[in-house]
Amino acid sequence: MKMSRDYSIMWITDEQRKVLKRGEKMYKKHSQKKKEEITKKLIRFIKMTQMPREYLDILISWSIISPFKLYFIKKFGLFPVLILEGERNGGKSTTANFWTTDFYGHYKEHCSGMTASSWRRFEDMITASTFPRMIDDFENVDKRTVNLIKESCTSKSDWSRKTSGKDQLYKPKVTPLCITSQDLGDNFSDTANLSRAIILDFKESIKRDPEWMKLRDELKKEKLFSLLYDYTKDWKDKDLDELVKKANETIDIDKIIKRVEENSRGMLNVDKHYPRIREIYQILTTGAYLFREAFGIKLSLKNVFETLVSSRRNVTEEFLTQFLAFCNMAKDYDVDYNRKKFLSIELEWDIKKDIFYFTQANLRDYKDFANTKIKLKPLYDKLIEALTDKTLIKYANPRIEGRRQQWLMVIKDKLIIGS
Numbered sequence: 001m002k003m004s005r006d007y008s009i010m011w012i013t014d015e016q017r018k019v020l021k022r023g024e025k026m027y028k029k030h031s032q033k034k035k036e037e038i039t040k041k042l043i044r045f046i047k048m049t050q051m052p053r054e055y056l057d058i059l060i061s062w063s064i065i066s067p068f069k070l071y072f073i074k075k076f077g078l079f080p081v082l083i084l085e086g087e088r089n090g091g092k093s094t095t096a097n098f099w100t101t102d103f104y105g106h107y108k109e110h111c112s113g114m115t116a117s118s119w120r121r122f123e124d125m126i127t128a129s130t131f132p133r134m135i136d137d138f139e140n141v142d143k144r145t146v147n148l149i150k151e152s153c154t155s156k157s158d159w160s161r162k163t164s165g166k167d168q169l170y171k172p173k174v175t176p177l178c179i180t181s182q183d184l185g186d187n188f189s190d191t192a193n194l195s196r197a198i199i200l201d202f203k204e205s206i207k208r209d210p211e212w213m214k215l216r217d218e219l220k221k222e223k224l225f226s227l228l229y230d231y232t233k234d235w236k237d238k239d240l241d242e243l244v245k246k247a248n249e250t251i252d253i254d255k256i257i258k259r260v261e262e263n264s265r266g267m268l269n270v271d272k273h274y275p276r277i278r279e280i281y282q283i284l285t286t287g288a289y290l291f292r293e294a295f296g297i298k299l300s301l302k303n304v305f306e307t308l309v310s311s312r313r314n315v316t317e318e319f320l321t322q323f324l325a326f327c328n329m330a331k332d333y334d335v336d337y338n339r340k341k342f343l344s345i346e347l348e349w350d351i352k353k354d355i356f357y358f359t360q361a362n363l364r365d366y367k368d369f370a371n372t373k374i375k376l377k378p379l380y381d382k383l384i385e386a387l388t389d390k391t392l393i394k395y396a397n398p399r400i401e402g403r404r405q406q407w408l409m410v411i412k413d414k415l416i417i418g419s
Helices: 013-026 031-048 053-076 093-101 119-125 143-152 210-220 225-233 235-248 255-262 276-296 304-333 358-368 377-384 411-419
Strands: 081-086 133-136 159-162 169-173 176-179 197-202 348-350 354-358 394-395 408-412
Touching: 013 225, 031 276, 031 304, 053 093, 053 176, 053 276, 053 304, 081 093, 093 133, 093 176, 093 210, 143 210, 143 255, 176 255, 176 348, 197 304, 210 377, 225 276, 225 377, 225 411, 235 276, 255 276, 276 394, 304 354, 304 358, 304 377, 304 411, 354 411, 358 377, 377 408, 408 411
Parallel strands: 081 176, 081 197, 133 176
Antiparallel strands: 159 169, 348 354, 354 408, 394 408
16 A cells, blocks of 8 residues: 555554554545446435534544644644534444544444543554544543543654563554543543544434435445545645645635624634634645545535534533532532532622632532532633633632632622522
8 A cells, every 4th residue: 555755654553553454455446437426425425414514514524634633733733633422322423433434444343432441552542543543432531541632632742662672662642533422521621622622512313314324334335545545645745735725715714703703792702712723623624625626525614613613612601500500509508507518618708899709618619519620720711711701700819808818719799699
């Protein structure tokens, strides 16, 4: 299998050797007539897919461009992890598995979430290749696994480990990741992780259409990656530079951002409040353009930018609702009548200044309430991202009754009392 110099793969680990063997079976030379037949099937397949169109466009665009992950890390300092969240048996995994696994044919099936439960096994898995890998039912994982994902989104991290001999084993983390989960919990709730992720929340189940399943099985046999390989097999960085340039000529991202900010009535600054979302959209746009060029199928990307913004906001709004629920219980704390096991102290109210003081003691109670291990400053950062009016809260160590206090959050009472 011919590989260009810029994208040659170093076969170091056992996992990488497996991919090399499979690579020889991933390709098939198709006639022009056969390519046209495949394109017609794919168009029909996409139309039949019962997934919100914005979500499907994101999934396809991300999957198509993912083999070039290292290029985008070099260009933007980022290649996002794609996360599909929703109830089990909702159909999201079946659709994601087709575009991330069946499309490429590098694995027979996606990876179980159990693999991610061991960070060492997970580390081996994400060094395999720059073909995407899907992890199903991702939950209750080791924090080190989450850190590996976070790290791999912004660098390949050429971490090395000494073997029993004199040699060192290098494990560059290069695999693009698509994750499905019923409940992410706190795994990707902090600002740093959110900025590295595309999170799509599936509220409704996707119906299993027998005709769709039949067409999917037919397409699985076509070795679809062959069409992408034929189009990109000799590419180097300069070819990707040209692709990104052409793709971004098809959109006016500044105009889109201006529209989104105007719709927020001046309360949103996209680049400030949602860092890296501009780059993520450019990556998806490039993926959609490549799909059009290689397969002759156009993805509209209509409302995709708005979807990226709203999905980020949905995550933060759920967190904000939970936090305000805690604050309302804490402000009404009564030591004699308290029936909440997680409460040990009230949320102190300065009636003269119309503010509440959220202290380290309140934080201890909140961690029990929310079953989280978050610290005060990261909690403040999450609140700032979630709030439309950023002036409602601040991080400070004020003087109270002449004494300098510990670092705490000062919250205007209208945020809590009005919630």
